[in-house]
Amino acid sequence: MRQQTIKKDVKCFGVGLHSGKKVSLHMRPADEDTGLVFVHKGPDGSRKLYPTPHSVKSTELATTIGNGDVSIATVEHLLAAVAGLGIDNLYIDVQGNELPIMDGSAASFVFLLRTAGLRRQRKPRRILGLSRPLVYKNGQRWIKAEPYSGLKIKYTIDYSHPLVGNQSYQFEHNPQHFVRSLAKARTFGFLKDVEKLQSMGLALGGTLNNAVVLDEYGVINPDGLRYSDELVRHKTLDFMGDISLMGAALWGSFEVHCSGHAFNNSFLRFLDENRDDYLHWVDFDCLDQKVPAFEPQGAFQPQPAWA
Numbered sequence: 022m023r024q025q026t027i028k029k030d031v032k033c034f035g036v037g038l039h040s041g042k043k044v045s046l047h048m049r050p051a052d053e054d055t056g057l058v059f060v061h062k063g064p065d066g067s068r069k070l071y072p073t074p075h076s077v078k079s080t081e082l083a084t085t086i087g088n089g090d091v092s093i094a095t096v097e098h099l100l101a102a103v104a105g106l107g108i109d110n111l112y113i114d115v116q117g118n119e120l121p122i123m124d125g126s127a128a129s130f131v132f133l134l135r136t137a138g139l140r141r142q143r144k145p146r147r148i149l150g151l152s153r154p155l156v157y158k159n160g161q162r163w164i165k166a167e168p169y170s171g172l173k174i175k176y177t178i179d180y181s182h183p184l185v186g187n188q189s190y191q192f193e194h195n196p197q198h199f200v201r202s203l204a205k206a207r208t209f210g211f212l213k214d215v216e217k218l219q220s221m222g223l224a225l226g227g228t229l230n231n232a233v234v235l236d237e238y239g240v241i242n243p244d245g246l247r248y249s250d251e252l253v254r255h256k257t258l259d260f261m262g263d264i265s266l267m268g269a270a271l272w273g274s275f276e277v278h279c280s281g282h283a284f285n286n287s288f289l290r291f292l293d294e295n296r297d298d299y300l301h302w303v304d305f306d307c308l309d310q311k312v313p314a315f316e317p318q319g320a321f322q323p324q325p326a327w328a
Contacts, residue, residue, distance in 0.1 A: 022146050024109040026050045028138035033129070035121025038095055038208070038232070039082055041225030044117030046099075048137065051110035053144045056268060057103065060114045061091045067114075072096065072266045074289035080282035082223060083119075084263055094119040097262030097282070098208075102130035104265045105199035106139065109146055125207035125231040127258055131200055150303040151273040157288045162279050164288050169274035170303075176257040176277045182211070184239045188253040194261075203261070205247050206254035209233035212241065260285055267293065272303055 032047045051058065059070040068091045070076060078087035083095040093115050103111060105127065123129035154167045161179075172194040179187045192203055210218075210227065212234055218224040227234075229242045233251060240246055248254055257277075263285035264271045280288075292299055 022148075024053050024142040024144050024146050025107055025139050026052075026055075026110040026142060027108065027134060028140045031133045031137040033121060033123075033133055035123055036226040037117065037119030038122035038125070038226045039224055040094070040117075040119050042117060042119070044115065044119055044121050046121055047114040047116075048133065049112040049114065050140065051112050053110060053142045054147075055110040055112075057100070057110070057265070058112050059086065059093055059096070060112060061093055061118075062114055062116045063091070071268075072100065073268055074266050074286060074293045077266065077286045080286055082218070084259075084266075084282045084286070086266075092118060095122065096120055097259050098123075098125075098127045099130045099262070100265040101258045101262035102127040102134060102204065104261055104270065105194070105204060106131065106134055106196050107146075107270075108134065108139065109270070110142070122208075122226055122231045125233070126255070127204040127206075127262075131204045146270060148270045148272055148303040149267055149300050150271075152299055152301045155292075155299055157291060159284065159287075162281075162284050164278070164280060164284070165276040166288075167274045169272060172261075172270075172272055173274040174257050174260060174277065175275070176253055176260060177279065178253045178256055179279055180252075182235060184235060185252055188250050190250055190253040190257050192254075192257050192261075203254055203258050206251050206258050207231070207233050207247065208255055209235065209252050212236045256280075264289060 027048060027050050030047065030049050034045045036042065037044050057072055059072065061068045061070060068088060070086050070088050070093060072086055076086045077084060078092050079085040084097045085092050085094040086096055099120055151166055151168045157164045175189060175191045177189040210232055215224055215227060215234060233246065234241050259282065260277055263282060266289055
């Protein structure tokens with residue numbers, strides 16, 4: 022199992038979901054062991070941002086990474102596409118402070134990356150695996166993680182909405198399954214929250230072309246849903262993008278209940294800060310031990326409905 026990058030440069034343009042501003046994206050091949058490197062291009066020059074759990078500066082409405090006064094928002098859909106296709110090394114140049122939302126899913130990024138083509142490299146992949154089980158929880162939000170030779174996610178959402186309610190979706194990663202079953206799931210929000218956010222100068226780029234929007238009774242998008250359970254699939258997609266911030270592919274079986282960007286990042290920070298206890302570089306020998314649930318300390322702020 023060897024590392025991968027893309028064969029050639031690929032570019033796109035669009036608007037940021039939350040800023041509503043025009044942004045551009047340019048992805049370039051990277052050498053072995055480079056990892057994923059975001060390059061923020063602004064009036065003062067270029068700044069490199071390395072995605073890690075502690076590089077996340079905000080989880081309000083999206084995952085935002087930053088370094089000092091430079092930040093790039095809404096990185097999770099692209100990171101999910103990169104992880105879904107098994108890409109290890111990539112330069113991601115961004116002109117603006119947010120990635121383009123495209124159609125609200127990872128599908129456009131998958132198309133761009135496949136258009137560029139994938140190139141296998143000589144060195145083996147660097148994969149982090151769980152050494153032992155862990156339950157990370159706060160109230161009704163929890164993530165149960167166990168050692169597993171691969172990536173498996175069971176995600177559950179629970180919204181008091183007649184179309185949504187309690188839904189679960191189970192995903193076991195391989196690139197074909199990702200492209201077919203997960204990449205096309207779009208971000209979503211509730212109309213009452215969208216109107217409030219836009220009145221506050223947020224979610225300014227959100228339209229029915231790049232998000233699923235629900236009123237009190239159902240979906241207001243003329244074409245409806247792409248999957249009957251598109252919302253929980255998108256949350257699974259978000260989780261896959263968020264855990265890509267570990268700096269290497271993360272293997273394990275994850276059962277996720279009512280999480281969001283903030284709780285995902287809190288979980289990743291705990292793993293990162295306790296690597297010696299919970300993580301190892303994969304050699305396909307995983308331990309099977311039981312540990313008690315871990316309750317994170319301090320107040321936890323709930324996620325907005327816009328996902």
